Amino acid sequence: MATLLKQSVKLALIQLSCTADKARNLSHARTKVLEATKQGAKIVVLPECFNSPYGTKYFPQYAETLLPSPPTEDQSPTFHALSKLAKEAGVYVVGGSIPELVEAKKGDKTYYNTNMTFAPSGELLATHRKVHLFDIDIPGKIKFRESDVLSPGNKITLVDLPEYGKIALAICYDIRFPELATIAARKGAFLLLYPGAFNLTTGKLHWELQARARAMDNQVFVGLCSPARDMEAEYNAWGHSLVVDPNAEVLGGLDEKEGILVSELVAGRIEEVRKGIPLYTQRRFDVYPDVAEGGKFEE
Numbered sequence: 001m002a003t004l005l006k007q008s009v010k011l012a013l014i015q016l017s018c019t020a021d022k023a024r025n026l027s028h029a030r031t032k033v034l035e036a037t038k039q040g041a042k043i044v045v046l047p048e049c050f051n052s053p054y055g056t057k058y059f060p061q062y063a064e065t066l067l068p069s070p071p072t073e074d075q076s077p078t079f080h081a082l083s084k085l086a087k088e089a090g091v092y093v094v095g096g097s098i099p100e101l102v103e104a105k106k107g108d109k110t111y112y113n114t115n116m117t118f119a120p121s122g123e124l125l126a127t128h129r130k131v132h133l134f135d136i137d138i139p140g141k142i143k144f145r146e147s148d149v150l151s152p153g154n155k156i157t158l159v160d161l162p163e164y165g166k167i168a169l170a171i172c173y174d175i176r177f178p179e180l181a182t183i184a185a186r187k188g189a190f191l192l193l194y195p196g197a198f199n200l201t202t203g204k205l206h207w208e209l210q211a212r213a214r215a216m217d218n219q220v221f222v223g224l225c226s227p228a229r230d231m232e233a234e235y236n237a238w239g240h241s242l243v244v245d246p247n248a249e250v251l252g253g254l255d256e257k258e259g260i261l262v263s264e265l266v267a268g269r270i271e272e273v274r275k276g277i278p279l280y281t282q283r284r285f286d287v288y289p290d291v292a293e294g295g296k297f298e299e
């Protein structure tokens, strides 16, 4: 029987230390991706905003132009660094995210929080613009408004990795919207990947819980990849990158420091879990027709 994940694969999450020095971040990412590759990883993930500090005032300063594709080196050093790196390492590189600039002819500027995913050939396979912007205000704890600077993306992103199957990409706050994950799973993703930089207020309570919930709801693998925590930075990332299996068990996780997490995703595990708890044949779209769009699970 065909399995959603066609063959077992090692996934690496790079919990990268990210600084204000873009060139350093890019060369450091290269070192870490090559290190992960030596450990057998074939899909390697970088964190949200891995080549800049995370903060609204930094987005315009660090933004790169990705369209029309391919951009020039000047327009996007990150595009070229990641493309070259994927080819050098011979792996899929899920390039966390970077601030993206789209400049209209009359000079209007729009910014997005954008992921780029590259094939082992160096080809850009997909981009995902963060759909749900991180706008929260918890009095006395944290206030953040990505929408002061960023605009939201408008699509669910699935990427076909021919040897392994489909993965779905979304960014950080996107994880709080289970609809996106559910549709991606219904469209046949074996893995939901979220480069993300949760904070010290919500991280403890919700980071692992969200990862396990999305895995449990959808019976797929889930990976969350954070920057390493830097208490000198204005925004302190939660860290704790982790990988969860289709039964919501944590396969592995890091603390807050820089590190590489390599986890083996085993082919057949999704089907084993779904056989035991067959949610996908038990759904009652007749009772909740408003979420029925998108139809049944694809084989």
Ligand SMILES: NC(=O)CCC(=O)C(=O)O
Binding pocket: 048, 134, 171, 172, 173, 174, 176, 196, 197, 198, 199, 202, 203, 206
């Ligand atoms: N970068 C983000 O989207 C942060 C999301 C977050 O911290 C949350 O609690 O959600």
